Amino acid sequence: xxxxxxxxxxxxxxxxxxxxxxxxxxxxxxxxxxxxxxxxxxxxxxxxxxxxxxxxxxxxxxxxxxxxxxxxxxxxxxxxxxxxxxxxxxxxxxxxxxxxxxxxxxxxxxxxxxxxxxxxxxxxxxxxxxxxxxxxxxxxxxxxxxxxxxxxxxxxxxxxxxxxxxxxxxxxxxxxxxxxxxxxxxxxxxxxxxxxxxxxxxxxxxxxxxxxxxxxxxxxxxxxxxxxxxxxxxxxxxxxxxxxxxxxxxxxxxxxxxxxxxxxxxxxxxxxxxxxxxxxxxxxxxxxxxxxxxxxxxxxxxxxxxxxxxxxxxxxxxxxxxxxxxxxxxxxxxxxxxxxxxxxxxxxxxxxxxxxxxxxxxxxxxxxxxxxxxxxxxxxxxx
Numbered sequence: 428x429x430x431x432x433x434x435x436x437x438x439x440x441x442x443x444x445x446x447x448x449x450x451x452x453x454x455x456x457x458x459x460x461x462x463x464x465x466x467x468x469x470x471x472x473x474x475x476x477x478x479x480x481x482x483x484x485x486x487x488x489x490x491x492x493x494x495x496x497x498x499x500x501x502x503x504x505x506x507x508x509x510x511x512x513x514x515x516x517x518x519x520x521x522x523x524x525x526x527x528x529x530x531x532x533x534x535x536x537x538x539x540x541x542x543x544x545x546x547x548x549x550x551x552x553x554x555x556x557x558x559x560x561x562x563x564x565x566x567x568x569x570x571x572x573x574x575x576x577x578x579x580x581x582x583x584x585x586x587x588x589x590x591x592x593x594x595x596x597x598x599x600x601x602x603x604x605x606x607x608x609x610x611x612x613x614x615x616x617x618x619x620x621x622x623x624x625x626x627x628x629x630x631x632x633x634x635x636x637x638x639x640x641x642x643x644x645x646x647x648x649x650x651x652x653x654x655x656x657x658x659x660x661x662x663x664x665x666x667x668x669x670x671x672x673x674x675x676x677x678x679x680x681x682x683x684x685x686x687x688x689x690x691x692x693x694x695x696x697x698x699x700x701x702x703x704x705x706x707x708x709x710x711x712x713x714x715x716x717x718x719x720x721x722x723x724x725x726x727x728x729x730x731x732x733x734x735x736x737x738x739x740x741x742x743x744x745x746x747x748x749x750x751x752x753x754x755x756x757x758x759x760x761x762x763x764x765x766x767x768x769x770x771x772x773x774x775x776x777x778x779x780x781x782x783x784x785x786x787x788x789x790x791x792x793x794x795x796x797x798x799x800x801x802x803x804x805x806x807x808x809x810x
Contacts, residue, residue: 440457443465651663
């Protein structure tokens with residue numbers, strides 16, 4: 428780089444010159460040093476004016492706008508349920524955070540790390556934290572690919588340690604085989620004219636004998652059932668989402684929770700009878716759903732729960748959620764003589780993504796089981 432020189436003019440002042448791009452910039456001073464200093468000041472000012480002109484009218488890109496843009500770009504490439512989940516996570520978690528109005532170029536890994544840890548300490552679940560982490564990761568990848576940021580800050584962000592979470596998962600509630608039989612006997616009761624006393628009683632019995640999720644039960648269609656093979660096929664799931672355009676709720680049919688949730692479920696004799704009775708009483712030929720309201724609409728979770736509550740009350744069993752039927756199916760099957768040692772098959776029946784999920788929720792050893800194991804080892808060593 429050519430060194431800037433200052434020459435003395437006829438009027439006694441010193442002049443320093445430099446070509447910047449296609450423009451020559453000159454500055455004057457009473458001494459060579461002053462002339463050079465003034466020249467540097469003029470060069471810096473010219474660059475600032477150039478940058479200001481270049482960025483004129485441009486607003487900083489805020490994190491909330493970047494996340495919103497990411498969600499919009501994803502729409503059409505993900506399921507409607509995933510899209511709605513992203514919108515909900517944005518509205519409830521990101522939009523309300525201190526980071527929402529920060530320029531994306533100023534958001535540091537530590538800022539995001541602190542937010543995630545704070546959420547965990549405030550009692551939010553691991554699932555909620557994972558949704559925030561995932562949405563921010565997608566956003567910063569998009570920002571990097573479009574040149575808005577120089578590096579992906581999420582590379583340095585870690586999910587909070589499990590020990591930080593103060594909200595522990597609720598214990599799994601399980602109904603005994605006797606309690607389930609009692610509920611089933613009430614659920615199948617009929618009125619004097621032969622109609623079911625509980626419109627969705629057989630649907631609840633079907634859940635007891637198959638371990639179906641409620642959203643899978645709601646989505647069952649007549650085409651998903653093979654009476655000859657005594658099998659039903661879980662091909663869809665039902666969700667309620669918010670329709671932003673019409674500002675109302677609507678139900679959508681979509682793919683199940685995971686790929687392994689798509690599965691065939693064999694029907695035992697009682698489950699087969701429940702399906703046959705539902706075809707006669709609650710199925711709708713126009714919509715094709717196995718379980719519908721008297722007006723042919725899709726049955727809601729609330730309707731099923733209300734029916735379940737009535738049956739629980741009559742059986743003098745404490746209130747519990749519909750998911751208890753799935754938990755009870757899995758737990759009682761695993762405890763049975765037939766189910767012991769068949770964790771993989773039971774995991775597939777439940778539609779779990781991995782066997783470890785089944786272990787996490789349903790496999791446990793109490794002190795009696797541990798004592799039996801120790802005694803068995805002692806017998807083996809002593810023989």
